[in-house]
Amino acid sequence: MTVTSPSPTALSPAAGTGDGTNGGPGRPRRRRPFSPWHLLLAPLALVFAVPLIWLVLSSFMSDAQINRFPPALWPSRIDLGGYRYVLGNAMFPRWFLNSLIVSLVAVASNLVLGALAGYAFARMRFAGSRLLLGLMLATMAIPFQLTMIPTFLVMKRLGLIDTLGALIVPSLVTPFAVFLLRQFFLSLPRELEEAAWLDGCSRLRVLWRIVLPLSRPALSTVAVLTFLTTWNDLSWPLIAINHDTQYTLQLGLTTFQGQHHTKWSAVMAGNVITVLPVLLAFLLAQKSFIQSITSSGLKG
Template structure:
Protein backbone atom coordinates (compact mmCIF):
# COMPACT_ATOMS: atom_id res chain seq x y z
CA UNK A 1 0.00 0.00 0.00
CA UNK A 2 1.45 3.31 -1.13
CA UNK A 3 2.05 5.89 1.62
CA UNK A 4 0.20 9.20 1.23
CA UNK A 5 2.40 12.29 1.01
CA UNK A 6 2.36 14.52 4.07
CA UNK A 7 0.06 17.53 3.82
CA UNK A 8 1.74 20.89 4.35
CA UNK A 9 0.84 22.52 7.65
CA UNK A 10 -1.65 25.36 7.42
CA UNK A 11 -0.87 28.59 9.15
CA UNK A 12 -3.44 29.80 11.59
CA UNK A 13 -3.77 33.40 10.44
CA UNK A 14 -5.90 34.53 13.36
CA UNK A 15 -3.51 33.04 15.91
CA UNK A 16 -0.56 34.63 14.14
CA UNK A 17 -2.22 38.02 14.19
CA UNK A 18 -3.03 37.66 17.87
CA UNK A 19 0.58 36.80 18.65
CA UNK A 20 1.96 39.82 16.86
CA UNK A 21 2.39 42.95 18.98
CA UNK A 22 -0.26 45.60 18.39
CA UNK A 23 1.26 48.76 17.02
CA UNK A 24 -0.57 51.71 18.53
CA UNK A 25 -0.39 55.22 17.29
CA UNK A 26 1.60 57.45 19.58
CA UNK A 27 -0.72 59.66 21.63
CA UNK A 28 0.15 63.05 23.05
CA UNK A 29 -0.12 63.42 26.83
CA UNK A 30 -2.25 66.52 26.22
CA UNK A 31 -4.88 67.72 23.80
CA UNK A 32 -3.62 68.92 20.40
CA UNK A 33 -5.51 72.15 21.04
CA UNK A 34 -2.95 72.95 23.73
CA UNK A 35 -0.36 73.50 21.01
CA UNK A 36 -2.41 76.52 19.96
CA UNK A 37 -3.84 77.61 23.30
CA UNK A 38 -0.59 77.65 25.28
CA UNK A 39 1.22 80.17 23.00
CA UNK A 40 -1.96 82.24 22.84
CA UNK A 41 -2.21 82.25 26.65
CA UNK A 42 1.42 83.34 26.91
CA UNK A 43 0.71 86.26 24.59
CA UNK A 44 -2.19 87.41 26.77
CA UNK A 45 -0.18 86.88 29.99
CA UNK A 46 2.82 88.85 28.72
CA UNK A 47 1.48 92.30 29.81
CA UNK A 48 0.71 90.94 33.29
CA UNK A 49 4.21 89.50 33.57
CA UNK A 50 5.75 92.77 32.42
CA UNK A 51 3.64 94.65 34.99
CA UNK A 52 4.83 92.37 37.78
CA UNK A 53 8.50 92.63 36.75
CA UNK A 54 8.31 96.41 36.38
CA UNK A 55 6.88 96.79 39.87
CA UNK A 56 10.09 95.38 41.37
CA UNK A 57 12.44 97.39 39.14
CA UNK A 58 14.06 100.70 39.92
CA UNK A 59 12.99 103.83 38.07
CA UNK A 60 16.34 103.91 36.29
CA UNK A 61 15.78 100.43 34.85
CA UNK A 62 12.22 101.26 33.77
CA UNK A 63 13.22 104.52 32.05
CA UNK A 64 16.26 103.01 30.35
CA UNK A 65 16.25 102.60 26.58
CA UNK A 66 16.16 99.92 25.42
CA UNK A 67 14.10 98.83 28.43
CA UNK A 68 15.36 96.10 30.73
CA UNK A 69 13.47 92.83 30.37
CA UNK A 70 14.55 91.50 33.75
CA UNK A 71 15.35 93.39 36.97
CA UNK A 72 18.97 93.33 38.05
CA UNK A 73 17.73 93.06 41.63
CA UNK A 74 14.34 92.91 43.31
CA UNK A 75 13.47 96.39 44.55
CA UNK A 76 10.27 96.98 46.58
CA UNK A 77 10.74 100.75 46.74
CA UNK A 78 7.67 101.26 44.55
CA UNK A 79 5.45 99.32 46.96
CA UNK A 80 6.81 101.23 49.94
CA UNK A 81 6.26 104.54 48.18
CA UNK A 82 2.64 103.66 47.38
CA UNK A 83 1.78 102.56 50.91
CA UNK A 84 3.56 105.47 52.62
CA UNK A 85 2.80 108.44 50.37
CA UNK A 86 -0.84 108.01 49.35
CA UNK A 87 -4.25 107.13 50.74
CA UNK A 88 -3.86 103.76 49.09
CA UNK A 89 -5.09 101.68 52.00
CA UNK A 90 -8.15 103.94 52.35
CA UNK A 91 -8.92 103.59 48.64
CA UNK A 92 -8.47 99.84 48.86
CA UNK A 93 -10.90 99.68 51.80
CA UNK A 94 -13.47 101.82 49.97
CA UNK A 95 -13.33 99.58 46.92
CA UNK A 96 -13.63 96.49 49.09
CA UNK A 97 -16.68 97.85 50.92
CA UNK A 98 -18.44 98.93 47.72
CA UNK A 99 -17.69 95.66 45.93
CA UNK A 100 -18.69 93.45 48.87
CA UNK A 101 -22.01 95.21 49.47
CA UNK A 102 -22.82 95.21 45.76
CA UNK A 103 -22.05 91.50 45.42
CA UNK A 104 -24.19 90.54 48.42
CA UNK A 105 -27.12 92.70 47.32
CA UNK A 106 -27.03 91.33 43.76
CA UNK A 107 -26.99 87.77 45.07
CA UNK A 108 -29.95 88.44 47.38
CA UNK A 109 -32.18 90.55 45.14
CA UNK A 110 -31.14 88.74 41.97
CA UNK A 111 -32.09 85.40 43.53
CA UNK A 112 -35.51 86.65 44.64
CA UNK A 113 -36.31 88.35 41.34
CA UNK A 114 -34.89 85.54 39.21
CA UNK A 115 -36.91 82.91 41.06
CA UNK A 116 -40.07 85.00 40.73
CA UNK A 117 -39.62 85.33 36.96
CA UNK A 118 -38.75 81.64 36.60
CA UNK A 119 -41.47 80.01 38.72
CA UNK A 120 -44.24 82.54 39.36
CA UNK A 121 -46.78 83.77 36.84
CA UNK A 122 -48.36 87.13 37.57
CA UNK A 123 -49.97 89.87 35.52
CA UNK A 124 -47.42 91.53 33.27
CA UNK A 125 -44.55 89.21 34.22
CA UNK A 126 -43.41 88.68 30.65
CA UNK A 127 -43.70 92.36 29.79
CA UNK A 128 -41.79 93.31 32.93
CA UNK A 129 -39.06 90.79 32.11
CA UNK A 130 -38.76 92.11 28.57
CA UNK A 131 -38.60 95.69 29.86
CA UNK A 132 -35.89 94.75 32.33
CA UNK A 133 -33.83 93.00 29.65
CA UNK A 134 -34.26 96.00 27.35
CA UNK A 135 -32.48 98.20 29.89
CA UNK A 136 -29.34 96.12 29.31
CA UNK A 137 -29.12 97.64 25.82
CA UNK A 138 -29.10 101.23 27.14
CA UNK A 139 -25.54 102.57 27.42
CA UNK A 140 -24.45 103.97 30.75
CA UNK A 141 -23.70 107.37 29.17
CA UNK A 142 -27.46 107.94 28.74
CA UNK A 143 -28.34 107.14 32.34
CA UNK A 144 -25.47 108.64 34.32
CA UNK A 145 -26.98 112.17 34.48
CA UNK A 146 -30.43 110.98 35.71
CA UNK A 147 -28.68 108.67 38.16
CA UNK A 148 -26.57 111.57 39.41
CA UNK A 149 -29.69 113.71 39.94
CA UNK A 150 -31.39 110.90 41.87
CA UNK A 151 -28.34 110.42 44.10
CA UNK A 152 -28.20 114.17 44.67
CA UNK A 153 -31.86 114.21 45.76
CA UNK A 154 -31.08 111.38 48.19
CA UNK A 155 -28.09 113.28 49.57
CA UNK A 156 -25.62 110.53 48.70
CA UNK A 157 -23.23 112.46 46.47
CA UNK A 158 -19.59 112.24 47.63
CA UNK A 159 -20.35 109.22 49.80
CA UNK A 160 -19.89 105.49 49.30
CA UNK A 161 -23.68 105.17 49.17
CA UNK A 162 -23.68 106.89 45.78
CA UNK A 163 -21.48 104.07 44.47
CA UNK A 164 -23.54 101.28 46.06
CA UNK A 165 -27.21 102.20 45.55
CA UNK A 166 -27.26 102.29 41.69
CA UNK A 167 -25.74 98.79 41.60
CA UNK A 168 -27.77 97.06 44.31
CA UNK A 169 -29.30 94.80 41.65
CA UNK A 170 -28.48 94.47 37.96
CA UNK A 171 -30.63 93.08 35.12
CA UNK A 172 -27.87 90.67 34.14
CA UNK A 173 -27.86 89.05 37.59
CA UNK A 174 -31.63 88.57 37.49
CA UNK A 175 -31.53 87.18 33.95
CA UNK A 176 -28.68 84.74 34.58
CA UNK A 177 -30.24 83.38 37.77
CA UNK A 178 -33.64 83.09 36.09
CA UNK A 179 -32.13 81.04 33.28
CA UNK A 180 -30.44 78.73 35.77
CA UNK A 181 -33.60 78.29 37.84
CA UNK A 182 -35.48 77.27 34.70
CA UNK A 183 -33.00 74.40 34.19
CA UNK A 184 -33.73 72.93 37.63
CA UNK A 185 -36.40 70.18 37.83
CA UNK A 186 -39.71 71.26 39.32
CA UNK A 187 -40.23 67.91 41.01
CA UNK A 188 -37.86 68.84 43.85
CA UNK A 189 -39.84 71.97 44.63
CA UNK A 190 -43.20 70.24 44.31
CA UNK A 191 -42.11 67.58 46.80
CA UNK A 192 -41.19 70.31 49.28
CA UNK A 193 -44.53 72.06 48.75
CA UNK A 194 -46.35 68.80 49.53
CA UNK A 195 -44.42 68.65 52.81
CA UNK A 196 -45.74 72.12 53.68
CA UNK A 197 -42.75 74.32 52.81
CA UNK A 198 -43.38 77.90 51.76
CA UNK A 199 -41.91 79.40 48.60
CA UNK A 200 -39.17 81.24 50.49
CA UNK A 201 -38.20 78.10 52.36
CA UNK A 202 -38.12 76.10 49.13
CA UNK A 203 -35.99 78.80 47.54
CA UNK A 204 -33.37 79.05 50.28
CA UNK A 205 -33.24 75.39 51.35
CA UNK A 206 -33.52 73.59 47.99
CA UNK A 207 -33.03 75.94 45.03
CA UNK A 208 -30.18 78.09 46.33
CA UNK A 209 -27.89 75.16 47.33
CA UNK A 210 -28.34 73.73 43.82
CA UNK A 211 -27.53 77.10 42.24
CA UNK A 212 -24.01 77.58 43.52
CA UNK A 213 -22.45 77.72 40.02
CA UNK A 214 -24.82 80.49 38.92
CA UNK A 215 -24.42 82.37 42.20
CA UNK A 216 -20.64 82.15 41.93
CA UNK A 217 -20.78 83.49 38.38
CA UNK A 218 -22.95 86.43 39.42
CA UNK A 219 -20.65 87.15 42.35
CA UNK A 220 -17.50 87.12 40.22
CA UNK A 221 -18.89 89.22 37.38
CA UNK A 222 -20.41 91.74 39.79
CA UNK A 223 -17.17 91.98 41.71
CA UNK A 224 -15.15 92.51 38.53
CA UNK A 225 -17.42 95.23 37.17
CA UNK A 226 -17.65 97.07 40.50
CA UNK A 227 -13.97 96.79 41.38
CA UNK A 228 -12.85 98.04 37.94
CA UNK A 229 -15.43 100.81 37.61
CA UNK A 230 -13.91 104.25 37.05
CA UNK A 231 -16.51 106.37 35.24
CA UNK A 232 -19.22 106.45 37.91
CA UNK A 233 -16.88 107.06 40.89
CA UNK A 234 -15.31 109.89 38.89
CA UNK A 235 -18.75 111.53 38.71
CA UNK A 236 -20.24 110.63 42.09
CA UNK A 237 -17.38 111.34 44.54
CA UNK A 238 -15.15 114.39 44.85
CA UNK A 239 -13.13 114.05 48.05
CA UNK A 240 -10.00 111.92 48.06
CA UNK A 241 -11.09 110.07 51.21
CA UNK A 242 -14.07 108.58 49.35
CA UNK A 243 -12.10 107.58 46.24
CA UNK A 244 -12.18 103.98 45.13
CA UNK A 245 -8.97 102.22 44.23
CA UNK A 246 -9.34 102.76 40.49
CA UNK A 247 -10.07 106.47 40.86
CA UNK A 248 -7.37 106.98 43.45
CA UNK A 249 -4.82 105.12 41.37
CA UNK A 250 -5.68 107.28 38.35
CA UNK A 251 -5.12 110.50 40.25
CA UNK A 252 -2.03 109.04 41.88
CA UNK A 253 -0.66 108.14 38.48
CA UNK A 254 -1.30 111.67 37.25
CA UNK A 255 0.51 113.18 40.23
CA UNK A 256 3.46 110.79 40.15
CA UNK A 257 3.77 110.01 36.46
CA UNK A 258 7.58 109.94 36.66
CA UNK A 259 7.69 107.37 39.46
CA UNK A 260 6.81 104.40 37.27
CA UNK A 261 7.87 101.86 39.89
CA UNK A 262 5.19 103.18 42.26
CA UNK A 263 2.62 103.28 39.47
CA UNK A 264 3.34 99.68 38.52
CA UNK A 265 3.21 98.58 42.15
CA UNK A 266 -0.19 100.21 42.56
CA UNK A 267 -1.47 98.47 39.45
CA UNK A 268 -0.27 95.10 40.73
CA UNK A 269 -2.13 95.57 44.00
CA UNK A 270 -5.23 96.60 42.04
CA UNK A 271 -5.15 93.63 39.65
CA UNK A 272 -4.37 90.97 42.26
CA UNK A 273 -7.86 90.72 43.89
CA UNK A 274 -9.52 90.55 40.48
CA UNK A 275 -7.18 87.82 39.30
CA UNK A 276 -7.68 85.76 42.45
CA UNK A 277 -11.46 86.11 42.24
CA UNK A 278 -11.55 84.91 38.65
CA UNK A 279 -9.18 81.99 39.20
CA UNK A 280 -11.10 80.90 42.29
CA UNK A 281 -14.44 80.73 40.46
CA UNK A 282 -13.29 79.69 36.99
CA UNK A 283 -14.78 76.17 37.09
CA UNK A 284 -18.13 77.27 38.49
CA UNK A 285 -18.23 80.09 35.95
CA UNK A 286 -17.93 77.66 33.02
CA UNK A 287 -20.39 75.25 34.62
CA UNK A 288 -22.97 77.99 35.06
CA UNK A 289 -22.70 79.25 31.48
CA UNK A 290 -23.07 75.72 30.04
CA UNK A 291 -26.08 74.84 32.20
CA UNK A 292 -28.10 78.06 32.20
CA UNK A 293 -29.14 78.15 28.55
CA UNK A 294 -26.58 80.78 27.50
CA UNK A 295 -24.35 78.53 25.46
CA UNK A 296 -24.13 79.06 21.73
Protein backbone atom coordinates in the same frame (compact mmCIF):
# COMPACT_ATOMS: atom_id res chain seq x y z
CA MET B 1 -26.82 22.40 15.85
CA THR B 2 -23.56 23.24 17.43
CA VAL B 3 -23.31 26.70 18.97
CA THR B 4 -19.82 28.04 19.13
CA SER B 5 -19.10 30.59 21.82
CA PRO B 6 -17.21 33.68 20.82
CA SER B 7 -13.56 33.62 21.54
CA PRO B 8 -12.26 35.57 24.54
CA THR B 9 -10.13 37.58 22.17
CA ALA B 10 -13.18 38.92 20.37
CA LEU B 11 -14.82 40.04 23.61
CA SER B 12 -11.72 41.35 25.28
CA PRO B 13 -11.24 45.13 25.38
CA ALA B 14 -7.66 44.53 24.36
CA ALA B 15 -8.86 43.56 20.92
CA GLY B 16 -10.80 46.77 20.37
CA THR B 17 -9.35 49.92 18.95
CA GLY B 18 -11.86 52.54 20.09
CA ASP B 19 -11.42 52.74 23.85
CA GLY B 20 -8.41 55.00 23.75
CA THR B 21 -6.21 52.68 25.80
CA ASN B 22 -5.14 49.96 23.37
CA GLY B 23 -3.49 50.23 20.00
CA GLY B 24 -4.21 46.73 18.78
CA PRO B 25 -4.24 43.07 19.82
CA GLY B 26 -1.64 42.62 22.51
CA ARG B 27 -0.32 46.18 22.13
CA PRO B 28 -1.41 48.75 24.72
CA ARG B 29 -2.11 52.12 23.22
CA ARG B 30 -0.02 54.93 24.72
CA ARG B 31 -1.85 58.04 25.89
CA ARG B 32 -0.61 61.41 24.74
CA PRO B 33 0.68 63.59 27.56
CA PHE B 34 -1.32 66.52 26.14
CA SER B 35 -4.04 67.26 23.63
CA PRO B 36 -3.04 68.52 20.17
CA TRP B 37 -5.18 71.58 20.92
CA HIS B 38 -2.60 72.57 23.53
CA LEU B 39 -0.18 73.40 20.71
CA LEU B 40 -2.57 76.18 19.69
CA LEU B 41 -3.95 77.19 23.08
CA ALA B 42 -0.62 77.45 24.91
CA PRO B 43 0.84 80.18 22.65
CA LEU B 44 -2.52 81.96 22.62
CA ALA B 45 -2.64 81.92 26.43
CA LEU B 46 0.90 83.27 26.53
CA VAL B 47 -0.10 86.19 24.28
CA PHE B 48 -2.91 87.12 26.69
CA ALA B 49 -0.58 86.72 29.69
CA VAL B 50 2.18 88.97 28.31
CA PRO B 51 0.60 92.28 29.54
CA LEU B 52 0.16 90.86 33.05
CA ILE B 53 3.70 89.48 33.10
CA TRP B 54 5.10 92.80 31.92
CA LEU B 55 3.06 94.62 34.58
CA VAL B 56 4.54 92.44 37.34
CA LEU B 57 8.08 92.82 36.01
CA SER B 58 7.71 96.59 35.62
CA SER B 59 6.54 96.89 39.23
CA PHE B 60 10.06 95.82 40.28
CA MET B 61 11.75 98.46 38.10
CA SER B 62 12.71 102.01 38.93
CA ASP B 63 11.22 104.97 37.08
CA ALA B 64 14.43 105.33 35.09
CA GLN B 65 14.24 101.72 33.90
CA ILE B 66 10.57 102.02 32.93
CA ASN B 67 11.12 105.28 31.02
CA ARG B 68 14.20 104.01 29.18
CA PHE B 69 14.08 103.70 25.39
CA PRO B 70 14.06 101.08 24.05
CA PRO B 71 11.93 99.77 26.94
CA ALA B 72 13.43 97.18 29.25
CA LEU B 73 11.67 93.83 29.23
CA TRP B 74 13.45 92.54 32.32
CA PRO B 75 14.55 94.50 35.41
CA SER B 76 18.34 94.82 35.62
CA ARG B 77 17.95 94.83 39.41
CA ILE B 78 15.02 94.41 41.78
CA ASP B 79 13.73 97.81 42.87
CA LEU B 80 10.96 97.92 45.51
CA GLY B 81 10.63 101.69 45.45
CA GLY B 82 7.21 101.53 43.84
CA TYR B 83 5.81 99.18 46.49
CA ARG B 84 7.32 101.27 49.29
CA TYR B 85 5.77 104.41 47.82
CA VAL B 86 2.32 102.81 47.47
CA LEU B 87 2.22 101.05 50.83
CA GLY B 88 3.74 104.09 52.53
CA ASN B 89 0.91 106.29 51.29
CA ALA B 90 -1.31 106.98 54.29
CA MET B 91 -4.49 106.88 52.19
CA PHE B 92 -3.81 103.59 50.39
CA PRO B 93 -5.25 101.32 53.14
CA ARG B 94 -8.36 103.53 53.26
CA TRP B 95 -8.79 103.28 49.49
CA PHE B 96 -8.41 99.52 49.64
CA LEU B 97 -11.01 99.31 52.42
CA ASN B 98 -13.44 101.52 50.52
CA SER B 99 -13.18 99.32 47.42
CA LEU B 100 -13.64 96.21 49.52
CA ILE B 101 -16.74 97.59 51.25
CA VAL B 102 -18.37 98.71 48.00
CA SER B 103 -17.58 95.43 46.21
CA LEU B 104 -18.72 93.12 49.02
CA VAL B 105 -21.98 95.00 49.58
CA ALA B 106 -22.68 94.96 45.84
CA VAL B 107 -21.97 91.21 45.67
CA ALA B 108 -24.22 90.41 48.65
CA SER B 109 -27.10 92.55 47.39
CA ASN B 110 -26.90 91.13 43.87
CA LEU B 111 -27.01 87.60 45.22
CA VAL B 112 -30.04 88.28 47.40
CA LEU B 113 -32.06 90.60 45.16
CA GLY B 114 -30.97 88.89 41.94
CA ALA B 115 -32.04 85.48 43.28
CA LEU B 116 -35.45 86.79 44.38
CA ALA B 117 -36.12 88.56 41.08
CA GLY B 118 -34.69 85.72 38.97
CA TYR B 119 -36.85 83.12 40.74
CA ALA B 120 -39.93 85.28 40.31
CA PHE B 121 -39.32 85.61 36.56
CA ALA B 122 -38.50 81.91 36.21
CA ARG B 123 -41.32 80.30 38.20
CA MET B 124 -44.07 82.86 38.81
CA ARG B 125 -46.51 84.05 36.18
CA PHE B 126 -47.99 87.45 36.88
CA ALA B 127 -49.46 90.26 34.80
CA GLY B 128 -46.78 91.95 32.73
CA SER B 129 -43.99 89.55 33.70
CA ARG B 130 -42.72 89.13 30.16
CA LEU B 131 -42.95 92.87 29.52
CA LEU B 132 -41.00 93.65 32.70
CA LEU B 133 -38.40 91.06 31.76
CA GLY B 134 -38.03 92.55 28.30
CA LEU B 135 -37.70 96.08 29.66
CA MET B 136 -35.12 94.92 32.18
CA LEU B 137 -33.06 93.20 29.50
CA ALA B 138 -33.35 96.26 27.27
CA THR B 139 -31.56 98.33 29.91
CA MET B 140 -28.49 96.15 29.37
CA ALA B 141 -28.15 97.69 25.90
CA ILE B 142 -28.10 101.26 27.22
CA PRO B 143 -24.52 102.55 27.58
CA PHE B 144 -23.44 104.01 30.90
CA GLN B 145 -22.70 107.38 29.28
CA LEU B 146 -26.45 107.90 28.77
CA THR B 147 -27.43 107.09 32.35
CA MET B 148 -24.64 108.66 34.39
CA ILE B 149 -26.22 112.15 34.48
CA PRO B 150 -29.67 110.91 35.61
CA THR B 151 -27.97 108.62 38.13
CA PHE B 152 -25.91 111.53 39.43
CA LEU B 153 -29.04 113.67 39.85
CA VAL B 154 -30.80 110.88 41.73
CA MET B 155 -27.84 110.37 44.04
CA LYS B 156 -27.67 114.13 44.62
CA ARG B 157 -31.36 114.23 45.59
CA LEU B 158 -30.72 111.39 48.03
CA GLY B 159 -27.75 113.25 49.52
CA LEU B 160 -25.30 110.45 48.71
CA ILE B 161 -22.82 112.33 46.54
CA ASP B 162 -19.25 112.10 47.87
CA THR B 163 -20.14 109.09 50.02
CA LEU B 164 -19.73 105.36 49.51
CA GLY B 165 -23.51 105.13 49.26
CA ALA B 166 -23.33 106.80 45.84
CA LEU B 167 -21.21 103.87 44.66
CA ILE B 168 -23.25 101.15 46.39
CA VAL B 169 -26.87 102.11 45.58
CA PRO B 170 -26.59 101.98 41.73
CA SER B 171 -24.96 98.53 42.04
CA LEU B 172 -27.42 96.92 44.46
CA VAL B 173 -28.91 94.78 41.69
CA THR B 174 -28.01 94.46 38.01
CA PRO B 175 -30.09 93.14 35.08
CA PHE B 176 -27.34 90.67 34.23
CA ALA B 177 -27.52 89.04 37.68
CA VAL B 178 -31.31 88.68 37.42
CA PHE B 179 -31.13 87.29 33.88
CA LEU B 180 -28.34 84.80 34.60
CA LEU B 181 -30.03 83.44 37.72
CA ARG B 182 -33.38 83.24 35.91
CA GLN B 183 -31.82 81.20 33.12
CA PHE B 184 -30.20 78.86 35.62
CA PHE B 185 -33.43 78.44 37.59
CA LEU B 186 -35.22 77.47 34.38
CA SER B 187 -32.75 74.62 33.88
CA LEU B 188 -33.65 73.06 37.25
CA PRO B 189 -36.38 70.36 37.29
CA ARG B 190 -39.72 71.52 38.66
CA GLU B 191 -40.36 68.16 40.31
CA LEU B 192 -38.03 69.03 43.20
CA GLU B 193 -39.95 72.20 43.96
CA GLU B 194 -43.34 70.53 43.58
CA ALA B 195 -42.33 67.85 46.08
CA ALA B 196 -41.35 70.56 48.56
CA TRP B 197 -44.68 72.35 48.01
CA LEU B 198 -46.53 69.12 48.79
CA ASP B 199 -44.62 68.97 52.07
CA GLY B 200 -45.96 72.41 52.97
CA CYS B 201 -42.98 74.61 52.08
CA SER B 202 -43.60 78.19 51.07
CA ARG B 203 -42.02 79.71 47.96
CA LEU B 204 -39.32 81.46 49.96
CA ARG B 205 -38.46 78.26 51.79
CA VAL B 206 -38.34 76.33 48.52
CA LEU B 207 -36.00 78.97 47.14
CA TRP B 208 -33.80 78.86 50.24
CA ARG B 209 -33.79 75.10 50.88
CA ILE B 210 -34.05 73.61 47.38
CA VAL B 211 -33.23 76.05 44.60
CA LEU B 212 -30.30 78.04 45.98
CA PRO B 213 -28.20 75.01 47.08
CA LEU B 214 -28.52 73.66 43.53
CA SER B 215 -27.62 77.06 42.06
CA ARG B 216 -24.17 77.47 43.57
CA PRO B 217 -22.43 77.65 40.16
CA ALA B 218 -24.71 80.49 39.03
CA LEU B 219 -24.40 82.28 42.37
CA SER B 220 -20.61 82.00 42.18
CA THR B 221 -20.63 83.44 38.67
CA VAL B 222 -22.80 86.38 39.71
CA ALA B 223 -20.56 87.01 42.72
CA VAL B 224 -17.35 86.95 40.68
CA LEU B 225 -18.61 89.12 37.83
CA THR B 226 -20.18 91.64 40.21
CA PHE B 227 -16.96 91.80 42.21
CA LEU B 228 -14.90 92.32 39.05
CA THR B 229 -17.17 95.06 37.74
CA THR B 230 -17.40 96.95 41.02
CA TRP B 231 -13.76 96.54 42.01
CA ASN B 232 -12.46 97.77 38.64
CA ASP B 233 -14.94 100.61 38.19
CA LEU B 234 -13.32 104.01 37.67
CA SER B 235 -15.71 106.17 35.66
CA TRP B 236 -18.58 106.33 38.17
CA PRO B 237 -16.38 106.95 41.27
CA LEU B 238 -14.63 109.67 39.28
CA ILE B 239 -18.00 111.42 38.89
CA ALA B 240 -19.59 110.75 42.28
CA ILE B 241 -16.60 111.09 44.66
CA ASN B 242 -14.72 114.31 45.36
CA HIS B 243 -12.93 113.87 48.68
CA ASP B 244 -9.87 111.63 48.83
CA THR B 245 -11.05 109.87 51.99
CA GLN B 246 -13.91 108.35 49.96
CA TYR B 247 -11.74 107.30 47.01
CA THR B 248 -11.81 103.72 45.83
CA LEU B 249 -8.60 101.96 44.95
CA GLN B 250 -8.92 102.59 41.21
CA LEU B 251 -9.61 106.27 41.77
CA GLY B 252 -6.78 106.59 44.26
CA LEU B 253 -4.27 105.14 41.80
CA THR B 254 -4.95 108.03 39.43
CA THR B 255 -3.37 110.39 41.97
CA PHE B 256 0.01 108.80 41.18
CA GLN B 257 -0.27 110.26 37.67
CA GLY B 258 0.29 114.00 37.40
CA GLN B 259 0.02 116.44 34.54
CA HIS B 260 3.79 116.88 34.25
CA HIS B 261 5.18 113.87 36.10
CA THR B 262 4.03 110.29 36.61
CA LYS B 263 5.61 107.90 39.07
CA TRP B 264 5.30 104.82 36.91
CA SER B 265 6.87 102.43 39.41
CA ALA B 266 4.13 103.33 41.91
CA VAL B 267 1.46 103.00 39.23
CA MET B 268 2.69 99.53 38.29
CA ALA B 269 3.02 98.38 41.91
CA GLY B 270 -0.43 99.72 42.75
CA ASN B 271 -1.97 97.93 39.79
CA VAL B 272 -0.33 94.64 40.81
CA ILE B 273 -1.82 94.95 44.29
CA THR B 274 -5.19 95.84 42.75
CA VAL B 275 -5.17 92.85 40.38
CA LEU B 276 -4.39 90.26 43.07
CA PRO B 277 -7.92 90.11 44.62
CA VAL B 278 -9.44 89.90 41.15
CA LEU B 279 -7.23 86.97 40.12
CA LEU B 280 -7.86 85.20 43.41
CA ALA B 281 -11.63 85.59 43.09
CA PHE B 282 -11.64 84.25 39.54
CA LEU B 283 -9.36 81.30 40.27
CA LEU B 284 -11.49 80.23 43.23
CA ALA B 285 -14.70 80.29 41.18
CA GLN B 286 -13.34 79.19 37.80
CA LYS B 287 -15.06 75.78 37.72
CA SER B 288 -18.35 77.20 38.96
CA PHE B 289 -18.13 79.98 36.39
CA ILE B 290 -17.77 77.56 33.47
CA GLN B 291 -20.49 75.25 34.81
CA SER B 292 -22.91 78.15 35.22
CA ILE B 293 -22.36 79.53 31.72
CA THR B 294 -22.99 76.11 30.15
CA SER B 295 -26.01 75.32 32.33
CA SER B 296 -27.76 78.67 32.06
CA GLY B 297 -27.94 78.38 28.28
CA LEU B 298 -29.99 75.16 28.25
CA LYS B 299 -33.32 76.97 28.27
CA GLY B 300 -34.36 80.37 27.03
